[in-house]
Amino acid sequence: MTEPLHIVGGGMAGSEAAWQAAQAGIPVVIHEMRPRVETFAHRTGNLAEMVCSNSFRSDDDERNAVGLLHWEMRAAGGLLMEMADIHQLPAGGALAVDRDAFSAGVTERLRAHPMITVTDEEVTELPSSGSWIIATGPLTSGALAEAIRAETGAESLAFFDAIAPIVYAETVNMDVAWMQSRYDKGETIEEQTAYMNCPMTKAQYEAFIDAMLAADKTEFHEGETAGYFDGCLPIEVMAERGRDTPRHGPMKPIGLTNAHDPENKPYAVVQLRRDNALGTLFNIVGFQTKMKYGAQTDVFRMIPGLEDAKFARLGGIHRNTFLNSPTLLDGQMRLRSRPNIRFAGQVTGVEGYVESAAMGLLAARLAIAETKGQALAPPPPETAMGALVTHITGGAEAKTFQPMNVNFGLFPPIDAKGGRKGRKDRYKAYTDRAKEAFQQWLAGQS
Incomplete structure (x- = not known):
């Protein structure tokens, strides 16, 4: 019998990670301490609760980096993008959602999945065995944060949100x-x-x-x-x-x-x-x-x-707390000192709902491949997801590492042959290249 994948945190990253693993036939245990242990920012015990904005920002997948990330998550069968589309609110070119209906929809889908178990157990120590993804986000509990600091030997960086x-x-x-x-x-x-x-x-x-x-x-x-x-x-x-x-x-x-x-x-x-x-x-x-x-x-x-x-x-x-990921995580999003543990979401130093969910999706797919004895490389850096994971696992300067939204500045430059491209044409070239590369990455997993 396949050992379960344990996911700590039922926010954006943890919810998406659980869905990806369960859909791949991997049993999942979500450890979400709410509502038994509350935080000052959350109002409910629902999974994927939105505590700040209700917007996933631009949905333009041809000339906007976050819109491209939406596209990649939809292409990968992402639950959060599906729920966002179902509970979308009018917001011009942005993808805004009814926050309560969105989180209720995600919670219902995950709790109904036969491969997923949700427990309100608070995880306070770093596990020494089993396959784990820590996706506790910026509100990591004090006990677990202390355990992470004790293991890494470095203070988690912090900013105020x-x-x-x-x-x-x-x-x-x-x-x-x-x-x-x-x-x-x-x-x-x-x-x-x-x-x-x-x-x-x-x-x-x-x-x-x-x-x-x-x-x-x-x-x-x-x-x-x-x-x-x-x-x-x-x-x-x-x-x-x-x-x-x-x-x-x-x-x-x-x-x-x-x-x-x-x-x-x-x-x-x-x-x-x-x-x-x-x-x-x-x-x-x-x-x-x-x-x-x-x-x-x-x-x-x-x-x-x-x-x-x-x-x-x-x-x-x-x-908000986040890891100095370029120092602590390897290219597979694993904690270097404890490779049975991956980190995902905002705690890794990405910023934003979509970016956090995307890192949950990717951490799960890497864990799935490892569980099946397969080798899976992260998406190429020409993709939005690949650009983000490259940034947090070595592309950024560790001494000045700060949370980052997805943006075209993280992508390898476009070779503008035949003259300088206009900004709109250049952004379209970025997204065309990314979509082709991401589809090839997905095809390699089928």
Whole structure:
């Protein structure tokens, strides 16, 4: 009888890893400590719960690196992409989902699988035998984190991640706000109403920035430093880096026309994106924050249209931990000192839901091949999945290693024969090359 694959953590990476292994006929045990042991960021005991944004970002698989990663996961029979497609919400060119329906769907599918067992046992030590994937994500429990530190002899690196607030749609003043996707992306009414927009004049923007900068913030514990990941900066940290930084980031007014005053261009715009299928909840895009709760309600109600807003969830901040993977993991994603253990997901130093799930998918496929006595190389670096795993297992500089989203800068350069390619053509060349290489990699496993 085949020994089970043990997976620690039922988040994005662990859920995808379990599905891949079970579909290959490998028995799986998912060790997910929730809901018996809670975390401050999770609300349920469901698998693949989304605790920050409800977006998987761009779904453009021809000119966008994360869209290409979507394509690769679909091609590999990924459960999370299937569930995302089923529970998709209108969001212009982005793949946003109803977070509760999505996680419930993943949980139901995994718990119903005859090859999968889910236990709420908390794993506190590194196992010395058996095949394991540790996919505990950025909220690895204290006991297990200490066990990892004791084994590796090195401190896990850390950065701080922040959660954006969610607003009840019915409390937004639509006499001020209006519905529009940036650049009018979206062909259906649902797509065109995926975003609410709240306009600001220059005076309103300046007052808002002043209030954010002066607001009470979450204090860090002694000895902690705030090494934020640039792709998820708290909004007030953006403002600290320059008063106009938010206006050139999540509050940029370009591609939007105020339906209530089309002749006057807003100085800045706050966007809210639909967060559930009913359209009753909207999250404030890019407004991750470390402001204290009382300060958040006061400051965010300064946004025109949100004067009487009620919040389903306020923003928050938490410490994310990740391995110095280029030093600790081999090319098969195994812990060098304990090769029976693989790591997957955000704890390896990838950033984002999709990237985390993709590393879960890959770790499982490598473990499946090993269990069957086969040799499987990771996908070639020309693919999105291959570019990510190459980065975390040796492509990055260990001394300066930081969490990374998938991007074309991680791919081997395109040989632009016959002259310099335009950016769009070059990105299309990257995705065409990647798709061919990924299909060949999949074909080699059949």
